[in-house]
Amino acid sequence: MKFFIRLFFKSLRTVLGPVMLLKEKLTRPQGMTRPPAAQKKVDQQCRSLVLYQYQTCPFCIKVRQEMRRLSLDIQRIDAQPEGADRQALLKGGGKTKVPCLRITDKAGKTQWLYDSEKIIAYLRGRFLTA
Structure with missing residues (x-):
């Protein structure tokens, strides 16, 4: 039964994944504009x-949309495939969420911060006034 559930969700991701990525691309927010010195400081902090x-x-x-809105150049790591990146997330943060x-x-x-709302609140608090 577990096999069929995994197969169902994998198939669903295969079909919906490209649609979600297209929607992300089409609804890309415009980034905020900072003076060059301020943006350089933000980039350094990122x-x-x-x-x-x-x-x-x-x-x-x-x-990611909020990162674009705030003009943040934060390194992104895809932790979905099994490998070193996923293991680093598990070892450092304690879970692969x-x-x-x-x-x-x-x-x-x-510090490892989970949950999209908490991450967005952190980024806004740290960079919105920068």
């Missing part, structure tokens, strides 16, 4: 952030 995501996850798409934002502070301490 180097300490990494978004673990699945390409067709609706919650990940929501976070996405979206997950890895935040590394200046001291090198890492």
Whole structure:
């Protein structure tokens, strides 16, 4: 039974995935404009952030749209396929749930933030006034 459920959802992702990516592309928000010095400062701060995501996850798409809206150049890692990236997410954050934002502070301490709403609130709080 578990096999058929997985097959069903895999088939559903195969069909709906391209549609979701097309919708993301067509509804791409315009990024905010900052003075060059301010944008450079934001880009520098974004180097300490990494978004673990699945390409067709609706919650990940929501976070990526907000990143575009805020003009944030945050590294994105696809954690869907089995491999080193997925294992890094599991080892660091404790679960393979996405979206997950890895935040590394200046001291090198890492925090793992799950849940799209919490990630968006964090990004807005940190970068909306920047």
